[in-house]
Amino acid sequence: MFEPVLTKNVGNPAALTLKGYKKSGGYEGLAKALQMEPDTIIEEVKKSGLRGRGGAGFSAGLKWSFIPKNITPKYLVCNADESEPGTFKDRLLMEYDPHQLIEGCAICCWAVQANICYIYIRGEYTKAATILERALKEAYEGGILGGSLMGSGFKLDMYIHRGAGAYICGEETGMLESLEGKRGQPRVKPPFPAVVGAFGKPTVINNVETLCNVPHIITRGADWYKSIGTDERNTGPKLYAISGHVERPGTYEYPIGITFREMLENAGGMYRGGTLKAFIPGGASAPILPASQIDIKMDFDTVAKAGSMLGSAAVIVMDETTCMVRSVARLAKFFNHESCGQCTPCREGTNWMELLLKRIEHGEGTESDGRLLLSICGQIGGNSLCALGDAAIGPVKSLVERFYPEVEQHVRERRCPFPQRRHFQNGA
Amino acid sequence: MSVSEPKVTSTGLPPAAKAELDEIRKRYPTDEAALLPALHIAQRLWGGWLPDEALEAVAAELGLPVSKVYGVVTFYDLYHQKPVGRHRIRVCTNLSCQLRGSEEIMEAVREELRVEEDEVTPDGRCSYVHFECLGSCDTAPMMMVDETYHENLTPRRVRDILRGLK
Numbered sequence A: 001m002f003e004p005v006l007t008k009n010v011g012n013p014a015a016l017t018l019k020g021y022k023k024s025g026g027y028e029g030l031a032k033a034l035q036m037e038p039d040t041i042i043e044e045v046k047k048s049g050l051r052g053r054g055g056a057g058f059s060a061g062l063k064w065s066f067i068p069k070n071i072t073p074k075y076l077v078c079n080a081d082e083s084e085p086g087t088f089k090d091r092l093l094m095e096y097d098p099h100q101l102i103e104g105c106a107i108c109c110w111a112v113q114a115n116i117c118y119i120y121i122r123g124e125y126t127k128a129a130t131i132l133e134r135a136l137k138e139a140y141e142g143g144i145l146g147g148s149l150m151g152s153g154f155k156l157d158m159y160i161h162r163g164a165g166a167y168i169c170g171e172e173t174g175m176l177e178s179l180e181g182k183r184g185q186p187r188v189k190p191p192f193p194a195v196v197g198a199f200g201k202p203t204v205i206n207n208v209e210t211l212c213n214v215p216h217i218i219t220r221g222a223d224w225y226k227s228i229g230t231d232e233r234n235t236g237p238k239l240y241a242i243s244g245h246v247e248r249p250g251t252y253e254y255p256i257g258i259t260f261r262e263m264l265e266n267a268g269g270m271y272r273g274g275t276l277k278a279f280i281p282g283g284a285s286a287p288i289l290p291a292s293q294i295d296i297k298m299d300f301d302t303v304a305k306a307g308s309m310l311g312s313a314a315v316i317v318m319d320e321t322t323c324m325v326r327s328v329a330r331l332a333k334f335f336n337h338e339s340c341g342q343c344t345p346c347r348e349g350t351n352w353m354e355l356l357l358k359r360i361e362h363g364e365g366t367e368s369d370g371r372l373l374l375s376i377c378g379q380i381g382g383n384s385l386c387a388l389g390d391a392a393i394g395p396v397k398s399l400v401e402r403f404y405p406e407v408e409q410h411v412r413e414r415r416c417p418f419p420q421r422r423h424f425q426n427g428a
Numbered sequence B: 001m002s003v004s005e006p007k008v009t010s011t012g013l014p015p016a017a018k019a020e021l022d023e024i025r026k027r028y029p030t031d032e033a034a035l036l037p038a039l040h041i042a043q044r045l046w047g048g049w050l051p052d053e054a055l056e057a058v059a060a061e062l063g064l065p066v067s068k069v070y071g072v073v074t075f076y077d078l079y080h081q082k083p084v085g086r087h088r089i090r091v092c093t094n095l096s097c098q099l100r101g102s103e104e105i106m107e108a109v110r111e112e113l114r115v116e117e118d119e120v121t122p123d124g125r126c127s128y129v130h131f132e133c134l135g136s137c138d139t140a141p142m143m144m145v146d147e148t149y150h151e152n153l154t155p156r157r158v159r160d161i162l163r164g165l166k
C-alpha cells in the first residue's frame, strides 16, 4: 500500500502550527540537512531523481548544482504562481501544510547557500498567502528562520511576494521580472537564472510541489525515494489534480506512473455515468489524448512518448457530450489573453487561433481552416521566446490531428453538432 | 517648445500605508521591487481600483516615473483602472469550469445583477467579469467574490450569495 507522503498532513489541521508540524516529524529533514555539507545535499537530491513538478520536469538536483559558488547574494524563488488551467495541487500543499513548504525551501537555501527566499504566489491565492504568512511568522518566532537557520548560524529570510494576475509570471524569467517590479515579460535565455537571476544574481526557481519533496528525500534518503515510481527517470510521489467530467474531482497523491484508468476509477469514474472521450494529462498546455490512451502510465516519459506531456499533472477529463472544438477554443482564448505580446508569432498567432476556432465552433468555418490552424502552429512553434508559444499550439495541434472528424463535422453541418449541455435543473 | 513631465500633484500615500510599505521595502534590494505590493496597498485604499492619483502617489513614494507604474498596472489583471463595484465578482470560465456548467453560472450572475460584464450596478454594489482558471477546478463551477472562493456553485446558490452582499 502506498502511504501518502506530500499530503500526509491533509486532514491533520494541527500541522498548520509549528508545534503540530514538528510532532508529525516536521523539520527533522532540515535538522539533518544542516548536519550535512551543502554539496552532499545536492548530490542526494540528484540521486533521488526528483524532477521539477512545475511543468518542465527538469532534475532539481542538477539545477541546484548550476549555482555558482563565488557569487553573492543568491536567491531561491519558489514558484507558487499556479495558473495553468486545471492545476490546483500547490494550493492544497500551501493551505494544508505550509511548514512542509517552508522546510523544503530552507533546505534548498542551505544547499545552494541562498540567504533570501521569495515565495511568489499568485495574487488570487489570498487564503494560501494568509496561511503561509502565519506559518512564516511562527517559523521566525520559533527560531527556525531569521538570523540563524535553526541555530546553525546561517542567515535565512523568507518572504511572500504576491503576484497580480498574469499567467506568464509562472514562466520563470517572467516571474523574475515581476518580482523586480516590472511587467512580467520573459527574458532571453541564456543567461539562465542559475547565473543571472533575480536582481542579476544566481537564482534557483522551483515549484511548490518540487520543494515539498525535499524534506522527505533528506529524512528518508534518495534510495527510499527512488523505490517509488516507474523507473530511474520517473521517481517519487506525485500529485495529480483531476477535474472535469469525473464524479470526485480533487488532488490525489500516487506513486508517479499510476495509470490514467486507475486514477479515473479512484476519482469515482465518469461524471453522471458518461463515457470517456478524451483527456488532457498535464494542464492546458498539454496536447489532448483520446480515450484509447486510457491505460497510459502517467509519468513524464510515457506521456511524452504518447505525444503529450505530464506538465503540471493537471488531468482534465471530457466525456462524449463534450465538443472538442469548443473546448480547444476556450483554451485558445486563454493563451491569447495571456500572451505577453513580446514576440509577433505568439501575439498574433494566438489571436488568429482563437478567432479561427470560434468561427469553426459557430459553424462558420471553411474546409481549409484545419490546414490554416496547423500552418499557424508551425509559425509559432520554435519562433517564440518562451514556452508559452509552444504551449499554446499543443491543444490546437492535437485537435486537428486527433479529432479532425469533429472539426469537419462543424464545417459540413455549418453548426456545432453538440447541443449546449444544461447541468442544472430549475437552478439547483 | 519644451516637453515636460506632467506635474505630480499627489501628496503620496497616507501615513499608515506608508509605514506598511516601508516595512515591505526592506525585503528587496531595489525600491522598484516593492511596486507590486505598493499597488496592492494603493488599490485597497482607493476602493478597489487605481485612479491616476493612486498611480502618482505610488510613483512618488517609490521614486519611479508615472509612465513606468502605468505600464505595470496595465499588464496585470488584478489591477483596475476604472471604478469597480464594492464587491468584485470573478467567474471562472476556463475549461474545467466550462465542462461543469460555468456558462449557466455566468447567466445567473447576469440575470441577478442586470448589468453587463465589467459594468457596475447602479447602486455601486457589484461588478463582475469572467476570469481565467482560479485554481479551484475540483470544485467547479466556481467564482471569487472579493477575496473569497465560492465553490460547487449552482444558479440558485449564486443568487443567494449575490443577494447576501451588502
Ligand SMILES: Cc1cc2nc3c(=O)[nH]c(=O)nc-3n(C[C@H](O)[C@H](O)[C@H](O)COP(=O)(O)O)c2cc1C
Binding pocket: A051, A052, A053, A054, A055, A056, A057, A058, A060, A079, A080, A081, A082, A083, A084, A167, A168, A169, A170, A171, A172, A173, A205, A206, A207, A208, A210, A211, A386, A387, A388, A391
Ligand atoms: C507560460 C508558462 C507558465 C508557467 N507557469 C508555471 C506555474 O504556474 N507554476 C510553476 O511551478 N511552473 C510554471 N512554469 C514552469 C516554470 O517556468 C519553471 O520551469 C518551473 O517553475 C521550475 O520549477 P520546477 O523545476 O521545480 O518545476 C510555467 C512555464 C511557462 C512557460
Ligand code: SF4
Binding pocket: A168, A185, A186, A338, A339, A340, A341, A342, A343, A344, A346, A347, A384, A385, A386, A387, A388, A389
Ligand atoms: S512566446 Fe508569447 S508569452 Fe512568451 S515571451 Fe513571446 S510573446 Fe511573451
Ligand code: FES
Binding pocket: A085, A086, A087, B092, B093, B094, B095, B096, B097, B098, B132, B133, B134, B135, B136, B137, B138, B140, B142
Ligand atoms: S477551470 Fe475554473 S477554477 Fe480552474
